[in-house]
Amino acid sequence: MKNDFMREKPVLSLVLSMSLPMTLSMLVNSLYNIVDSYFVARISEAAMTALSLVYPLQILTTAVGVGLGIGLNATASYYLGAKQNDEANRTASAGVILSIIHGILLTVFCLLAVPHFLRLFTQDECIIQHGMTYSLIVFAFCVPHSLGIAFEKIFQAEGQMVISMISMLGGCIANIILDPILIFGTPFIPAMGITGAAVATGIGQTLPILIYLFFYRTKPLPIKLVFRRNTLDRRLCKRIYSISVPAAITIALPSVLITVLNGILVAFSQSYVLILGIYYKLQTFIYLTTSGIVQGIRPIIGYNYGAKEYARVRAIFATALKLTLGVMTIGTMICLFFSDALIGLFTTTPDTIKAGGEALRIISCGFIVSAVSVTISGTLEGLGQGMDSLKISLLRYIITIIPLSLLLSRIFGPVGVWYSFGLSEAVTSLAAVWIYHRVKLRTFSAGYQG
Numbered sequence: 285m286k287n288d289f290m291r292e293k294p295v296l297s298l299v300l301s302m303s304l305p306m307t308l309s310m311l312v313n314s315l316y317n318i319v320d321s322y323f324v325a326r327i328s329e330a331a332m333t334a335l336s337l338v339y340p341l342q343i344l345t346t347a348v349g350v351g352l353g354i355g356l357n358a359t360a361s362y363y364l365g366a367k368q369n370d371e372a373n374r375t376a377s378a379g380v381i382l383s384i385i386h387g388i389l390l391t392v393f394c395l396l397a398v399p400h401f402l403r404l405f406t407q408d409e410c411i412i413q414h415g416m417t418y419s420l421i422v423f424a425f426c427v428p429h430s431l432g433i434a435f436e437k438i439f440q441a442e443g444q445m446v447i448s449m450i451s452m453l454g455g456c457i458a459n460i461i462l463d464p465i466l467i468f469g470t471p472f473i474p475a476m477g478i479t480g481a482a483v484a485t486g487i488g489q490t491l492p493i494l495i496y497l498f499f500y501r502t503k504p505l506p507i508k509l510v511f512r513r514n515t516l517d518r519r520l521c522k523r524i525y526s527i528s529v530p531a532a533i534t535i536a537l538p539s540v541l542i543t544v545l546n547g548i549l550v551a552f553s554q555s556y557v558l559i560l561g562i563y564y565k566l567q568t569f570i571y572l573t574t575s576g577i578v579q580g581i582r583p584i585i586g587y588n589y590g591a592k593e594y595a596r597v598r599a600i601f602a603t604a605l606k607l608t609l610g611v612m613t614i615g616t617m618i619c620l621f622f623s624d625a626l627i628g629l630f631t632t633t634p635d636t637i638k639a640g641g642e643a644l645r646i647i648s649c650g651f652i653v654s655a656v657s658v659t660i661s662g663t664l665e666g667l668g669q670g671m672d673s674l675k676i677s678l679l680r681y682i683i684t685i686i687p688l689s690l691l692l693s694r695i696f697g698p699v700g701v702w703y704s705f706g707l708s709e710a711v712t713s714l715a716a717v718w719i720y721h722r723v724k725l726r727t728f729s730a731g732y733q734g
Contacts, residue, residue: 290365290443290587295599303580303607305449306440307573315460318629321565323463324481325630327414331478332630333554334414336561337405337546338422340539341398345390345423347539349430351532352382353437354582355524358668360441360507361583365590369506376438376507377515378524383434387427394423405546405557414478421482429489435496441583442506444499451495459488530670534661537681538564544686545701548693555633556698559640562630563647570615570651571658574608578662585666594728601663608655619648643702650706654680656713660720669723676716684708 290298325332356379363372398419402412432451439448465473466480476483500509542564549556581604588596619626627640657676664673685708692700 290584291591291593291596295596295603298584299577299581299600299603299607302443302445302584303577303604305445306579307576308449308453311569311573311576315456315569318565318569319460320463320481320485321562322629323467324478327467327477327481328410329558329631329633330408330410331414333406333558333561334402334411334418334478336558336564337402337411338398338415338419339561339564340542340546341394341401341419342422343539343542344536345394345426345429346433347532347535348386348390349383349433350437350535351530352379352386352430352524352528353433354531354665355379355526355528355670356434357437357441357583358527358586358665358670359520359524360438361586361666362590362668364441364506365587371520372441372506373508373510374515374517374520375524376441377509377511378517378520379434379438380431380509381511381516382521382524383430384427387430390426390430391423394426395420398423404543405550406554408554418478418482421479422485425486425489428493432489432493432496435493435500438507439496439499439505440579441586443583444505445580447496447499447503451492451499454495455488455490455492458491459484462487527665527668527670530674531665534674534677537677541681541685545689548689548701549698552693552698555636555639556701558631558636559627559643562627562640563644565630566619566626566644567647570611573611573615574655574658577604577607577611578658580604582662582666585663586668589667589727597663597667597728598724601659604663605655605659608659609652612651612655616648616651619644619651623648639698642699646699646702647705650709653706653713654709657709657716660716664720664723667723667727669727672719672723675719676712679715680708680712684711 293301321332321335324335356375360372360375360379363369363375398416399412402415406412432455436448436451439445439451462484463481466476466484467478468480469475542560545560546557549560581600585597585600588594588600623644624637624641627637627644631637631640657680661673661676664670664676685704688704688707689701692704694700696703
């Protein structure tokens with residue numbers, strides 16, 4: 285297959301053809317997150333609180349996998365655009381080996397860390413037991429989960445978005461189907477409770493890699509995996525990690541943020557920890573949709589940058605920004621008008637629904653402006669400028685929102701934490717525009733500096 289369509293196809297139709305499959309799969313992925321939490325909430329509010337506390341560690345494992353994937357995606361896309369297919373093959377092969385190593389390390393780390401992590405936020409033995417049961421199973425699947433993400437980014441680098449969509453949909457749909465069966469049981473399968481939720485998640489994370497391997501073996505592809513003694517070449521690994529480490533940190537930052545905010549909110553009431561957890565489950569429906577657009581443009585930006593089509597890179601960015609703004613506008617309207625109903629999916633406690641609805645309405649006011657920083661971050665990763673993307677994420681998740689949350693919570697209570705989200709998004713987006721302008725001046729004149 286030739287990848288010249290990334291350089292020749294009209295920009296709007298190209299962005300849509302690359303983004304829509306990923307957006308669809310991300311929508312299903314976000315639906316899985318919501319459905320998974322919905323069924324767990326039916327077990328008990330303690331079980332849902334346990335998932336909220338474990339969630340930062342799940343973000344961490346995903347961050348490491350996706351961060352590596354972004355590094356190999358951007359590097360392989362650049363080499364394909366520059367017609368250096370051997371280097372693209374070596375990049376993909378190194379990425380697969382590194383993903384296995386990362387998966388093993390994550391499994392060991394998370395299984396050791398979970399008991400201590402949970403006790404930082406609660407002494408409720410019921411919540412701790414639910415969290416331990418769920419974690420010990422879910423984190424045992426880190427290796428297939430990491431491998432699946434690596435193959436996802438390899439296929440995306442080639443423009444194979446439909447295959448990527450099929451694989452992701454397979455895992456998400458399997459999880460959605462298995463959740464109620466394994467949690468509540470059937471006449472032939474015993475009810476497993478939160479253990480069933482964890483097993484369903486693990487199976488859903490394993491299925492995509494099996495689908496990717498099937499397509500890799502049966503479909504001719506530009507990138508071939510070739511494992512040699514020098515596959516993990518130091519120069520190549522340095523290039524991959526120069527993008528993947530900042531990207532992984534970027535994706536892991538919400539884990540740090542949620543952990544800090546849980547610490548702030550638990551001082552008021554444990555119900556606010558539950559509300560924050562519910563919010564982060566709901567917001568995936570919006571932000572994972574925009575992530576589908578960003579994932580769609582990342583390889584074509586890398587490809588066109590490698591081909592020195594700089595005007596086309598700028599046009600791709602502008603088109604993607606309009607699409608993400610549209611998604612965020614729709615998401616804001618949904619949260620403003622249906623906030624109480626959305627919170628009510630996960631709890632039946634009237635006070636929690638009321639406080640959660642207020643939180644969702646306040647936080648959603650920052651969605652639209654966040655489209656700017658989200659799109660710019662993805663564009664910078666496609667250009668291989670991982671450190672500049674990291675600067676934006678540090679502003680968004682650490683430098684602005686944490687001090688604002690600490691300050692405003694002392695003045696307004698828990699509501700102050702919700703207001704800090706929108707204020708942080710506004711400051712970050714202004715900074716992102718300035719950073720992107722500087723990067724354009726630097727990279728489009730100097731070319732790729734790998």
